[in-house]
Amino acid sequence: MEIQEITLPVNEIIPFSNVDGRGNRTSIFVQGCNLNCVYCHNPETIKLPCEETQETNYTIKELLSIIKKYGPYIRGITVSGGEATLYSTYLTQLFGEVKKLGLTCYIDTNGLFNLEKMEALIPITDKFLFDIKGINNLEKVTRKKQVNSFDNLEYLLKLNKVEEVRTVCINEYIDLESTVKEVSMRLRKYDDVIYKLIRVHHRGLTLNQKELVQGFVPSTKEMVHLENLAKSIGVKNVMSIF
Numbered sequence: 001m002e003i004q005e006i007t008l009p010v011n012e013i014i015p016f017s018n019v020d021g022r023g024n025r026t027s028i029f030v031q032g033c034n035l036n037c038v039y040c041h042n043p044e045t046i047k048l049p050c051e052e053t054q055e056t057n058y059t060i061k062e063l064l065s066i067i068k069k070y071g072p073y074i075r076g077i078t079v080s081g082g083e084a085t086l087y088s089t090y091l092t093q094l095f096g097e098v099k100k101l102g103l104t105c106y107i108d109t110n111g112l113f114n115l116e117k118m119e120a121l122i123p124i125t126d127k128f129l130f131d132i133k134g135i136n137n138l139e140k141v142t143r144k145k146q147v148n149s150f151d152n153l154e155y156l157l158k159l160n161k162v163e164e165v166r167t168v169c170i171n172e173y174i175d176l177e178s179t180v181k182e183v184s185m186r187l188r189k190y191d192d193v194i195y196k197l198i199r200v201h202h203r204g205l206t207l208n209q210k211e212l213v214q215g216f217v218p219s220t221k222e223m224v225h226l227e228n229l230a231k232s233i234g235v236k237n238v239m240s241i242f
């Protein structure tokens with residue numbers, strides 16, 4: 001199949017977002033994820049594309065024409081999801097075209113990708129927004145068997161490709177203190193990288209998810225403690241989202 005004919009399954013496009021990386025950005029939410037996190041606030045994007053999902057499939061030309069429309073008002077695009085890196089071949093091609101418009105290209109990822117499959121995409125991606133779900137017992141929170149993503153994070157940090165690292169804070173499911181320590185030790189050398197600590201919340205969750213997270217939301221005091229912990233290890237740029 002010609003590259004021009006490959007399509008990207010898109011669940012939603014948000015024309016203007018200022019929470020998906022620096023500046024005003026068009027956010028593209030792909031359909032399909034390799035995880036199934038208990039707190040996922042985009043649960044409708046998890047299922048891989050099939051007849052039951054409601055994605056729209058865009059060729060590169062079609063998506064580019066939408067991006068061009070918003071071009072004068074944005075700094076760039078962020079591809080989120082779902083898991084954007086499942087579509088690395090398409091994105092490599094798309095980003096090549098988007099950069100010709102003078103726009104930057106970001107990826108929001110859960111970090112669980114095969115580096116070999118990302119060989120062409122990483123160099124053309126300006127920045128990654130990188131989730132660290134936790135350091136152990138990840139099956140409990142992501143409900144999938146997986147390996148740790150710290151190696152991928154370190155690889156991208158060395159290339160200066162990470163704008164922010166995010167950890168969704170939920171008690172019991174993950175060891176929050178150890179997670180924050182491990183991430184902070186890696187980030188303290190990188191002054192520009194933001195470490196975002198996001199308190200798990202109920203908005204956008206299904207009823208079943210609400211039941212699963214209920215009772216495990218960290219208190220304000222616990223969040224402040226985690227923020228101070230990261231700072232005490234040397235992270236310059238810590239942000240708590242309550």
Ligand code: SF4
Nearest residue numbers: 033035037040082110
């Ligand atoms: S990695 Fe992100 S999109 Fe995928 S299930 Fe987890 S929170 Fe949802």
